Amino acid sequence: xxxxxxxxxxxxxxxxxxxxxxxxxxxxxxxxxxxxxxxxxxxxxxxxxxxxxxxxxxxxxxxxxxxxxxxxxxxxxxxxxxxxxxxxxxxxxxxxxxxxxxxxxxxxxxxxxxxxxxxxxxxxxxxxxxxxxxxxxxxxxxxxxxxxxxxxxxxxxxxxxxxxxxxxxxxxxxxxxxxxxxxxxxxxxxxxxxxxxxxxxxxxxxxxxxxxxxxxxxxxxxxxxxxxxxxxxxxxxxxxxxxxxxxxxxxxxxxxxxxxxxxxxxxxxxxxxxxxxxxxxxxxxxxxxxxxxxxxxxxxxxxxxxxxxxxxxxxxxxxxxxxxxxxxxxxxxxxxxxxxxxxxxxxxxxxxxxxxxxxxxxxxxxxxxxxxx
Amino acid sequence: xxxxxxxxxxxxxxxxxxxxxxxxxxxxxxxxxxxxxxxxxxxxxxxxxxxxxxxxxxxxxxxxxxxxxxxxxxxxxxxxxxxxxxxxxxxxxxxxxxxxxxxxxxxxxxxxxxxxxxxxxxxxxxxxxxxxxxxxxxxxxxxxxxxxxxxxxxxxxxxxxxxxxxxxxxxxxxxxxxxxxxxxxxxxxxxxxxxxxxxxxxxxxxxxxxxxxxxxxxxxxxxxxxxxxxxxxxxxxxxxxxxxxxxxxxxxxxxxxxxxxxxxxxxxxxxxxxxxxxxxxxxxxxxxxxxxxxxxxxxxxxxxxxxxxxxxxxxxx
Numbered sequence: 037x038x039x040x041x042x043x044x045x046x047x048x049x050x051x052x053x054x055x056x057x058x059x060x061x062x063x064x065x066x067x068x069x070x071x072x073x074x075x076x077x078x079x080x081x082x083x084x085x086x087x088x089x090x091x092x093x094x095x096x097x098x099x100x101x102x103x104x105x106x107x108x109x110x111x112x113x114x115x116x117x118x119x120x121x122x123x124x125x126x127x128x129x130x131x132x133x134x135x136x137x138x139x140x141x142x143x144x145x146x147x148x149x150x151x152x153x154x155x156x157x158x159x160x161x162x163x164x165x166x167x168x169x170x171x172x173x174x175x176x177x178x179x180x181x182x183x184x185x186x187x188x189x190x191x192x193x194x195x196x197x198x199x200x201x202x203x204x205x206x207x208x209x210x211x212x213x214x215x216x217x218x219x220x221x222x223x224x225x226x227x228x229x230x231x232x233x234x235x236x237x238x239x240x241x242x243x244x245x246x247x248x249x250x251x252x253x254x255x256x257x258x259x260x261x262x263x264x265x266x267x268x269x270x271x272x273x274x275x276x277x278x279x280x281x282x283x284x285x286x287x288x289x290x291x292x293x294x295x296x297x298x299x300x301x302x303x304x305x306x307x308x309x310x311x312x313x314x315x316x317x318x319x320x321x322x323x324x325x326x327x328x329x330x331x332x333x334x335x336x337x338x339x340x341x342x343x344x345x346x347x348x349x350x351x352x353x354x355x356x357x358x359x360x361x362x363x364x365x366x367x368x369x370x371x372x373x374x375x376x377x378x379x380x381x382x383x384x385x386x387x388x389x390x391x392x393x394x395x396x397x398x399x400x401x402x403x404x405x406x407x408x409x
Numbered sequence: 410x411x412x413x414x415x416x417x418x419x420x421x422x423x424x425x426x427x428x429x430x431x432x433x434x435x436x437x438x439x440x441x442x443x444x445x446x447x448x449x450x451x452x453x454x455x456x457x458x459x460x461x462x463x464x465x466x467x468x469x470x471x472x473x474x475x476x477x478x479x480x481x482x483x484x485x486x487x488x489x490x491x492x493x494x495x496x497x498x499x500x501x502x503x504x505x506x507x508x509x510x511x512x513x514x515x516x517x518x519x520x521x522x523x524x525x526x527x528x529x530x531x532x533x534x535x536x537x538x539x540x541x542x543x544x545x546x547x548x549x550x551x552x553x554x555x556x557x558x559x560x561x562x563x564x565x566x567x568x569x570x571x572x573x574x575x576x577x578x579x580x581x582x583x584x585x586x587x588x589x590x591x592x593x594x595x596x597x598x599x600x601x602x603x604x605x606x607x608x609x610x611x612x613x614x615x616x617x618x619x620x621x622x623x624x625x626x627x628x629x630x631x632x633x634x635x636x637x638x639x640x641x642x643x644x645x646x647x648x649x650x651x652x653x654x655x656x657x658x659x660x661x662x663x664x665x666x667x668x669x670x671x672x673x674x675x676x677x678x679x680x681x682x683x684x685x686x687x688x689x690x691x692x693x694x695x696x697x698x699x700x701x702x703x704x705x706x707x708x709x710x711x712x713x714x715x716x717x718x719x720x721x722x723x724x725x726x
Contacts, residue, residue, distance in 0.1 A: 063522055067529040115509050174702040175652070177449060177509045181645045185695040193688035316517065323510070356528035358637070361521025365453070368514030369496075372506035382723070 059366035078345030095340035102318025105290025112283030113263030118180030120315025121187030126292025129157030134221035158292020166284025233301035428669035437619025444612035449512025452644025453519020455624035462625025486625035494617025592713030
């Protein structure tokens with residue numbers, strides 16, 4: 037039984053991966069590129085030097101953080117598409133905090149406050165959607181998407197207006213960006229000469245925290261119960277509406293932390309296009325990682341690789357950067373399609389019966405017990 | 410004609426054509442949701458429609474086919490919409506995937522494909538000829554109202570004709586009854602011999618065609634150009650309008666007009682010299698969506714009860 041189940045799951049995953057790669061290949065073919073070449077560059081290109089390899093991890097850090105938040109939300113029965121906007125608000129809050137704290141304060145006092153500010157900013161922004169869902173039944177997918185657009189406008193407003201670097205106004209170049217963060221608000225580098233920063237450690241620690249929170253605390257259990265079966269949870273005395281808001285706020289807080297880490301670790305000032313799509317890629321990472329911290333870390337590294345690789349193909353083969361959106365889209369579609377067959381004993385049994393015809397006795401015997409298990 | 414009179418006239422006569430893209434996409438989404446499928450991929454389909462619709466007029470600027478370029482554009486956009494609707498149906502109806510997330514996947518796919526092809530084949534900003542306005546003889550001469558309602562490009566009339574047409578289809582034809590049954594009582598429909606999944610496939614294809622057409626209108630008639638971020642969330646707004654309009658074509662038309670009027674009003678305010686940050690003006694429609702959804706709380710009671718639930722005839726509920 038087990039052997040068949042492994043083979044079955046493996047086959048479904050393989051089919052989904054093939055469908056995703058095939059979908060991407062069609063588009064690559066349409067723009068006259070060689071899909072195999074491009075895929076090869078994406079998957080192996082970043083490994084050619086130290087910078088490329090560390091860059092994968094640099095991309096993985098925000099992806100892990102965003103995906104953790106999205107996993108919390110999805111597991112609690114509320115869908116958060118708004119990580120992009122929550123990151124932006126988190127970045128605004130973190131940057132403003134970093135610029136207003138006394139510059140003489142030591143790093144270990146400033147950085148936690150800055151990251152906390154990011155978490156509060158992101159949590160607040162997500163809380164709007166969570167509250168609207170719990171109180172007024174507003175579809176959270178639509179509201180978070182709208183809040184993304186609104187946050188993007190807020191962000192450019194602050195960068196062009198109240199938070200613009202005074203230096204930009206003096207020189208007259210007027211690039212919309214904030215002042216450089218003080219040294220005390222900057223995450224130190226892990227590997228000198230690269231952009232890899234200590235945010236990676238924070239992300240990994242938070243993975244463990246989220247795992248313990250969701251699977252080893254009552255609070256986490258309540259959230260998951262409300263998400264798995266709202267009616268039963270309500271009957272058991274869990275306040276489902278309240279847990280939706282909690283889950284959403286936590287989810288946004290993680291996106292906010294991702295933003296704060298990105299600005300303190302990589303860019304050192306708030307700039308335009310700072311999120312570079314991490315909020316959306318994080319959704320794919322969370323789904324790809326089966327909404328579990330242990331799956332999210334490898335998934336984030338894989339997507340980090342895709343992002344760095346896609347940048348390389350843009351430079352070397354002239355494949356537009358939008359290609360990464362195409363890949364993300366087909367990956368989402370194939371994951372959600374495959375999911376239905378992965379945990380479906382009935383579909384599995386049917387497949388077993390079908391293949392049993394070709395593989396004589398053992399497979400069909402296994403299928404019979406498999407169907408009853 | 411007094412000055413305020415002129416301003417009101419301008420806002421209204423601009424607002425009507427501005428509503429068309431939203432109206433078409435939203436009427437299409439209404440078919441999807443009436444059949445029980447929540448299609449957030451509308452945004453992605455509009456992106457593809459906008460891009461593909463833009464191609465014929467762009468490439469056939471001169472030549473024997475030029476007069477038909479717009480018609481070809483609209484047709485191609487609708488065909489692409491049908492195909493993407495089919496893809497979405499495969500994922501959500503056959504594979505019974507979670508519709509909200511699948512919709513986001515389709516949105517990324519449509520947006521990404523349109524952007525990739527655009528950057529590769531066209532690149533920069535280039536305009537196309539729009540459709541010329543066609544004043545309806547007689548009606549367009551009605552004072553004040555004539556110019557607001559009856560002096561637009563032909564697509565405006567097509568879109569507004571779709572409102573009674575989609576009402577008729579939904580409420581007066583056997584197929585419309587099947588669609589509504591698939592969304593409210595799929596099991597009962599199934600027991601009456603209706604193939605629920607087939608009806609959902611058909612509704613998704615029709616909805617896709619309308620969304621594609623809406624997208625093409627955006628690039629061909631409204632902006633008269635294409636850019637990556639041309640659609641800018643209109644697909645999502647169209648989905649919200651279905652809630653706002655309580656799944657009725659007339660209500661949806663009201664919502665679409667409300668949105669386009671808010672937009673033209675905001676443009677008029679900016680042109681009129683009243684200063685407030687540009688970013689807040691852009692934000693306005695999105696804030697309006699959230700407000701509208703918050704106020705439409707009770708509407709959900711009237712919605713298709715099986716909205717978002719895949720139909721599985723082998724499962725007991």
